Amino acid sequence: MVDYTFVRKDLTKRQTVIEGVLELQSPLRIGTGKSGGFDPASVVRDTVLKDVDGVPVIPGSSWKGVFRSAGERILRNKKVTVCSGVGKDYCLNNFRKFNDFQRSISHNVEEALKIFWDYTCLNCKLFGTMSVIAAVKFLDSRALEFKLGSRSMVAISRTEGAAARGALVQVEFVEPGSKFSFKMIGNNLPNYVIGYLLTIMKSIHDGYVQIGGHKTRGFGFMKFSSLRFIDKGEKKIGDEDVKVDMGEEVKGEGDKFFEQMKPFMEAFNNAKIPYPVH
Numbered sequence: 232m233v234d235y236t237f238v239r240k241d242l243t244k245r246q247t248v249i250e251g252v253l254e255l256q257s258p259l260r261i262g263t264g265k266s267g268g269f270d271p272a273s274v275v276r277d278t279v280l281k282d283v284d285g286v287p288v289i290p291g292s293s294w295k296g297v298f299r300s301a302g303e304r305i306l307r308n309k310k311v312t313v314c315s316g317v318g319k320d321y322c323l324n325n326f327r328k329f330n331d332f333q334r335s336i337s338h339n340v341e342e343a344l345k346i347f348w349d350y351t352c353l354n355c356k357l358f359g360t361m362s363v364i365a366a367v368k369f370l371d372s373r374a375l376e377f378k379l380g381s382r383s384m385v386a387i388s389r390t391e392g393a394a395a396r397g398a399l400v401q402v403e404f405v406e407p408g409s410k411f412s413f414k415m416i417g418n419n420l421p422n423y424v425i426g427y428l429l430t431i432m433k434s435i436h437d438g439y440v441q442i443g444g445h446k447t448r449g450f451g452f453m454k455f456s457s458l459r460f461i462d463k464g465e466k467k468i469g470d471e472d473v474k475v476d477m478g479e480e481v482k483g484e485g486d487k488f489f490e491q492m493k494p495f496m497e498a499f500n501n502a503k504i505p506y507p508v509h
C-alpha cells in the first residue's frame with residue numbers, strides 16, 4: 232500500500248510555514264497587465280501592481296509561477312520527469328490519464344489517488360494541476376517599506392501602435408532596498424519537498440532567479456532575511472521520504488538560515504522520486 236499522504240487534501244498530518252522578509256537588490260517590476268493608455272504627449276504610464284491602499288504587492292500566483300518554473304529547471308537538471316504545467320503540457324494530459332482520473336474522483340477515491348500519484352510529477356503534486364489544488368499556498372507579498380521610481384523606456388511591447396511611433400513608456404518600478412513580506416504554507420509536505428522549496432528559495436536568494444519584468448535590464452533580484460520555519464506534525468511523510476527533524480521552529484537570517492536548513496536540501500538531493508511511473 233503506497234502512502235499517499237503528500238497528495239491528500241482530506242487530512243493534515245503536517246503543516247509547514249516558511250516566512251520572512253525580501254529585500255530588493257535591484258528594481259522590481261510587477262505590472263498590472265494593463266497600461267494607463269495614451270496621453271496627448273504619447274507617454275504611456277505603466278504602473279506597478281498595488282493593493283487598495285496603494286502598497287505594491289507581489290501576488291501569491293506570481294510566486295507560484297516563479298517557484299514552478301525555477302523548480303522545473305532544477306528537476307530537469309536532476310533528470311527527473313517534470314511538466315511545465317503550461318497549456319496542455321500537464322502530466323495527467325501527457326500520460327492520457329485525465330479522463331480516467333476525472334471519472335474515478337466521484338466513485339473511487341482510492342483509484343483517483345493512485346492515478347494522481349502514479350501519473351503526475353512533483354510539480355503537479357506540489358503546485359497543483361487541472362482540478363487538483365496545490366499542496367503549498369503562497370500568500371500575497373506586501374511591501375513593508377518601499378520607494379517607487381520610474382524610468383522612460385522605448386516601447387518594445389506587442390502593442391504595435393506604440394512601438395511603431397517609438398513611443399516612450401514611463402515604467403514605474405519599486406526601488407532597490409524596498410522590503411516585502413513573504414509567506415508560504417505547506418500541507419503534508421515530505422522532507423525532500425520542503426528541501427526542494429528551500430532549494431528554489433536559495434536560488435532566488437543567490438541571484439539565480441529573478442522576479443517580475445525587465446529581467447534583461449537586471450530587474451528582479453532579491454534576498455531573504457528574518458526567515459522563520461514553523462513545522463507542526465509528523466516529521467516524515469510517505470514511504471520515499473527520510474526523516475529530518477529540525478524541531479518546531481527555526482529562525483535565522485538569509486545565508487545562515489539556508490545553512491541551518493541543509494538537512495532538508497540534502498533530503499531533496501538524495502531523494503529517489505518514485506513518480507511519475509512509466
Ligand SMILES: [Zn+2]
Pocket residue numbers: 313314315316321322323351352353354355356
Ligand atoms: Zn506534472
